[in-house]
Amino acid sequence: DVKVTQSSRYLVKRTGEKVFLECVQDMDHENMFWYRQDPGLGLRLIYFSYDVKMKEKGDIPEGYSVSREKKERFSLILESASTNQTSMYLCASRSGQRALRGQFFGPGTRLTVL
């Protein structure tokens, strides 16, 4: 089974801090994604990557950046955390060849920015 792990389940940070959220997958998937989930808004795509060192903006990239230095690891960076970035952050990965199997999600990181 695919395993997607995220470095923290819960995180509390202060406004203005730089925040790193780490995601690792163990199935050699080409594609990796970062979403945030907010009540009443569903999941929204922040950034995605289809290869090492490649990144593409999703629907809501403002205030975020990403890094993919190794195939298995995809990091989400909040350069200067703000209270409106309090959310559940979900990482996902997907094989490039198996569209109908969907994306595999990690357990999520609940980030609170005070």
Place this chain on the structure above:
Amino acid sequence: DQQVKQNSPSLSVQEGRISILNCDYTNSMFDYFLWYKKYPAEGPTFLISISSIKDKNEDGRFTVFLNKSAKHLSLHIVPSQPGDSAVYFCAASGSGGGADGLTFGKGTHLIIQP
């Protein structure tokens, strides 16, 4: 503008009966449709998917129906079980099969009553 819509925030169904979750979309370029199930404090898990060239896909108790002309899909769960209580997200992707991320609806909270 929301491209994937789940108009029912919640749905209550008696155990053993059929649960029908609905989803509408506006983007005719979507090629793949997926359903995810999410429990609190966990990442979404893939449930079932359908390609736009089909109108039905079945997997055990779960069946997804696609009506392309109406831009509507539905998930049927028969019979409904207590463990089916969760939030269900409808998602769609373009011809890349989700390599560029998924577009999610806001979710429907399914409650199975004993």
